[in-house]
Amino acid sequence: MEYSNLRHRAADMRKSLFDQGYLDEQFYQLEELQDEVSPNFVEEVVTLFFRDSARLISNIEQTLDKCPQDFVKLDAYVHQLKDSSSSIGASRVKNACTLCREYCDEKNLEGCLKLFHKLKREHAVLRQKLGSYFQLLRQVGPMEIATRPSM
Amino acid sequence: MGREGGPKDQFPVGLRVLAVDDDPICLKLLEALLLQCQYQVTTTNQAIKALKMLRENRDKFDLVISDVHMPDMDGFKLLELVGLEMDLPVIMLSANGETKAVMKGITHGACDYLLKPVRIEELRNIWQHVVRRRKFDNKDHNNYDNGDDFEKLQQGQTTGGSSDLGGKLNRKRKDQNEDDEDDGQENMHDNEDPSTQKKPRVVWSVELHRKFVAAVNQLGIDKAVPKRILDLMNVEKLTRENVASHLQKYRLYLKRLSAVASQQANMVAAFGGRDPSSLHIGSLDGYGNFHALAASGQLPALSSFQTNGVLSRTNSVGYGLRGFAPSGIVQPGQTHCNTNSPINDLSKLQCISLPGSKHGKLLQGMPTTLELDQLQQHKRMQEATIHLPGGFSGAGLVTGSSSNSFVNVTSSPLLSQAYRQHTQSKGLGNHSSVGIPSMSSDPFHASVGGSSHLPDLGRCNDTWQGAVPLTSYQSNTLSMNAPFHHDDLANMGASVPVVSHIDSTPLNISSSNVVAAPLHDPVTGRDVQCHASSLGGNTMLMPSSLEEDSKFLNFGSAGTSKQKLKEANQDHIHEPNLIFNSYSNPSLSNKLIVDPIAENQRLNNGYLSKKLDINGVGQTNFSAPVREQNCKIDKSTTNIQLTYKEDSTLETAKSQGGFNSNGCSFDDLVNSMIKPDRDDIAFMDGDIVCDFYPLGACM
Numbered sequence: 001m002e003y004s005n006l007r008h009r010a011a012d013m014r015k016s017l018f019d020q021g022y023l024d025e026q027f028y029q030l031e032e033l034q035d036e037v038s039p040n041f042v043e044e045v046v047t048l049f050f051r052d053s054a055r056l057i058s059n060i061e062q063t064l065d066k067c068p069q070d071f072v073k074l075d076a077y078v079h080q081l082k083d084s085s086s087s088i089g090a091s092r093v094k095n096a097c098t099l100c101r102e103y104c105d106e107k108n109l110e111g112c113l114k115l116f117h118k119l120k121r122e123h124a125v126l127r128q129k130l131g132s133y134f135q136l137l138r139q140v141g142p143m144e145i146a147t148r149p150s151m
Numbered sequence: 152m153g154r155e156g157g158p159k160d161q162f163p164v165g166l167r168v169l170a171v172d173d174d175p176i177c178l179k180l181l182e183a184l185l186l187q188c189q190y191q192v193t194t195t196n197q198a199i200k201a202l203k204m205l206r207e208n209r210d211k212f213d214l215v216i217s218d219v220h221m222p223d224m225d226g227f228k229l230l231e232l233v234g235l236e237m238d239l240p241v242i243m244l245s246a247n248g249e250t251k252a253v254m255k256g257i258t259h260g261a262c263d264y265l266l267k268p269v270r271i272e273e274l275r276n277i278w279q280h281v282v283r284r285r286k287f288d289n290k291d292h293n294n295y296d297n298g299d300d301f302e303k304l305q306q307g308q309t310t311g312g313s314s315d316l317g318g319k320l321n322r323k324r325k326d327q328n329e330d331d332e333d334d335g336q337e338n339m340h341d342n343e344d345p346s347t348q349k350k351p352r353v354v355w356s357v358e359l360h361r362k363f364v365a366a367v368n369q370l371g372i373d374k375a376v377p378k379r380i381l382d383l384m385n386v387e388k389l390t391r392e393n394v395a396s397h398l399q400k401y402r403l404y405l406k407r408l409s410a411v412a413s414q415q416a417n418m419v420a421a422f423g424g425r426d427p428s429s430l431h432i433g434s435l436d437g438y439g440n441f442h443a444l445a446a447s448g449q450l451p452a453l454s455s456f457q458t459n460g461v462l463s464r465t466n467s468v469g470y471g472l473r474g475f476a477p478s479g480i481v482q483p484g485q486t487h488c489n490t491n492s493p494i495n496d497l498s499k500l501q502c503i504s505l506p507g508s509k510h511g512k513l514l515q516g517m518p519t520t521l522e523l524d525q526l527q528q529h530k531r532m533q534e535a536t537i538h539l540p541g542g543f544s545g546a547g548l549v550t551g552s553s554s555n556s557f558v559n560v561t562s563s564p565l566l567s568q569a570y571r572q573h574t575q576s577k578g579l580g581n582h583s584s585v586g587i588p589s590m591s592s593d594p595f596h597a598s599v600g601g602s603s604h605l606p607d608l609g610r611c612n613d614t615w616q617g618a619v620p621l622t623s624y625q626s627n628t629l630s631m632n633a634p635f636h637h638d639d640l641a642n643m644g645a646s647v648p649v650v651s652h653i654d655s656t657p658l659n660i661s662s663s664n665v666v667a668a669p670l671h672d673p674v675t676g677r678d679v680q681c682h683a684s685s686l687g688g689n690t691m692l693m694p695s696s697l698e699e700d701s702k703f704l705n706f707g708s709a710g711t712s713k714q715k716l717k718e719a720n721q722d723h724i725h726e727p728n729l730i731f732n733s734y735s736n737p738s739l740s741n742k743l744i745v746d747p748i749a750e751n752q753r754l755n756n757g758y759l760s761k762k763l764d765i766n767g768v769g770q771t772n773f774s775a776p777v778r779e780q781n782c783k784i785d786k787s788t789t790n791i792q793l794t795y796k797e798d799s800t801l802e803t804a805k806s807q808g809g810f811n812s813n814g815c816s817f818d819d820l821v822n823s824m825i826k827p828d829r830d831d832i833a834f835m836d837g838d839i840v841c842d843f844y845p846l847g848a849c850m
Binding site: 026029030032033037038041044045048049052079080082083084086087088089 | 174175176177179180183184186187220246267268270271
């Protein structure tokens with residue numbers, strides 16, 4: 001019971017992540033890649049993502065502090081962030097990145113800042129949510145993740 | 152890998168992929184996906200490391216997947232290098248799916264362009280690129296010896312998608328169709344059979360190309376549409392698509408030409424003069440020559456050229472080298488083309504265009520036909536100014552510095568001979584680096600050892616140092632050592648010995664000295680642009696098979712010598728990089744872009760490759776390999792050409808390196824061989840641009 005409850009919760013959490021747009025189909029791909037050979041693949045990748053993206057975010061912050069007019073650099077960082085977030089299916093983060101880049105193109109510092117903050121927020125939220133999700137998964141055990149929510 | 156077997160069976164399994172991406176997440180994901188497809192994956196997040204791994208053992212991998220956006224090296228650059236050096240299929244990966252970005256990837260030679268985040272379905276198809284490429288290569292290799300035209304060149308040698316524009320295009324199409332269905336992004340070409348190439352590759356023989364050009368001219372280049380061309384040509388088994396792709400290449404070729412044409416026109420004219428007397432090197436007219444060459448598959452004969460007279464065939468060609476006693480520059484039977492009539496040699500040299508089949512290909516493929524046509528026009532101007540052949544001998548062709556020793560390239564003998572004579576007569580100065588147009592589809596970078604050899608050139612007085620790297624000379628690398636140095640060369644400084652070790656393989660002008668073929672003006676102030684493509688150290692492939700029209704003397708004269716040339720020039724024939732397109736096709740006359748690049752080594756490096764490109768329409772083809780490599784032929788050629796154009800005389804050469812000698816008129820060259828001077832100035836104009844077009848041009 002406990003177990004199936006956990007499973008349920010995990011499944012629900014996952015579903016909601018998708019429904020709320022935190023994750024997209026790319027995440028499915030990740031999940032599919034997880035198998036006996038790499039049972040924690042998804043978590044590994046996600047962890048890697050957060051580590052890398054944290055670094056990028058701090059780079060962006062530094063750039064904004066020191067040379068906020070350096071849109072080229074900003075754009076490069078955001079582009080990178082967008083790349084990685086799209087790779088794991090972090091769609092909200094990705095969208096925020098896209099918008100931010102647009103502002104960078106327009107050299108709109110204010111817009112850029114605004115979007116950047118949004119980006120940071122999304123990033124934090126996702127991190128927290130996925131964190132609990134994985135935690136739950138671990139509790140559930142090496143069970144297959146719930147079936148894909150109907151698309 | 153059971154490649155030969157059913158594609159899907161074992162082959163895809165175990166495909167060895169090298170994945171390069173600076174983003175660790177993407178890399179990890181990619182790795183996982185590839186593993187899922189059961190490929191063998193090696194990953195690295197640095198392009199430099201990737202290159203290193205590839206260079207160590209290119210056979211270790213079947214395919215490379217690379218991100219576009221990387222901090223240590225631009226993805227496109229990596230792509231080019233890999234395609235050029237290793238001839239492996241490369242797939243680009245990027246989050247940027249804009250058409251122009253994709254286009255850039257394709258034009259740089261990517262087999263495919265995938266969008267991130269990449270999906271596994273797309274990866275499942277990538278093995279097709281490997282198969283396809285292998286298949287084409289094989290096919291090309293088979294045809295190579297037939298002296299097929301540039302198609303082969305394109306396909307075969309260069310392999311790398313980049314090198315072969317045509318092949319690439321074709322391949323690209325297929326790839327696109329097959330692999331991009333998912334993305335749908337590049338489904339632009341759908342004329343090819345998606346699954347596998349159904350139609351056998353069309354070989355654009357000289358005859359065919361001639362028809363094509365005739366049709367195009369008839370319709371008018373602007374109004375020439377594939378359908379109408381096809382109708383006019385009236386060749387069965389030719390499809391509209393074939394014509395379309397060929398037309399595309401032709402257009403590129405023309406564009407390149409026109410850039411140089413003005414200058415070259417003269418040169419071309421020079422080249423055109425096929426008649427032996429007129430020493431039309433490069434046989435601008437070479438068209439015919441080329442055809443002759445091509446037709447007779449002589450191009451491959453270039454190799455025979457090696458034997459000595461390199462151009463034994465060329466003899467027949469009678470290189471337009473005037474004055475050159477056709478005694479055959481390339482004394483065909485003689486191992487050394489000892490100073491036999493230098494001119495002859497030159498002419499021979501011309502013939503030298505690409506002895507190797509490969510080379511021949513170059514010539515053939517080269518726009519020779521195209522060029523021929525064009526050249527013809529130009530030629531008239533100068534009437535076989537392509538004395539380069541003669542000068543050729545002096546020019547870089549001289550692979551074998553004076554010592555007849557054929558430097559790799561059979562051309563050398565020729566060159567040496569011619570050179571010798573030449574030197575005597577006048578510092579050929581023109582080191583025609585016969586950069587064999589990347590005959591070797593391989594990285595053409597045979598860039599003629601640029602300037603390093605210059606000294607040699609200078610010394611070449613008697614010897615043809617300019618190893619005329621006739622392409623395909625047996626030695627792949629066209630190290631055209633411009634042995635041409637005749638005295639002039641010394642001056643010319645262009646002694647960029649383009650050592651085109653013309654191996655049978657495509658001009659590996661790798662670092663060969665660009666022998667700036669000192670296209671002496673004497674040769675004929677024609678636009679003998681000897682592209683010393685070899686300058687770039689690219690050995691110019693002197694199309695040994697230039698028999699006919701040594702016009703092809705595309706001496707990639709190493710620019711270095713050029714400088715000297717300038718000084719000396721007067722006598723020297725422009726070192727214009729005699730790009731001996733292996734064709735000896737006079738058509739090259741235009742192409743003969745002799746780069747007087749003597750000056751700049753860089754020219755050598757870059758130029759040759761480039762030059763070659765320029766020259767031969769096929770350049771694109773071969774240049775491809777070369778291009779990518781050092782020789783950014785494309786770029787260089789442009790440079791070269793430009794230089795040519797501007798100065799039209801050695802002036803440009805100067806920058807280039809050299810085409811000091813005013814347009815190498817081949818005639819003059821020839822003459823100059825005897826008595827240099829004279830037309831040096833004349834040459835100036837013509838920077839004989841020996842385009843190697845003929846070589847590879849015929850795509």
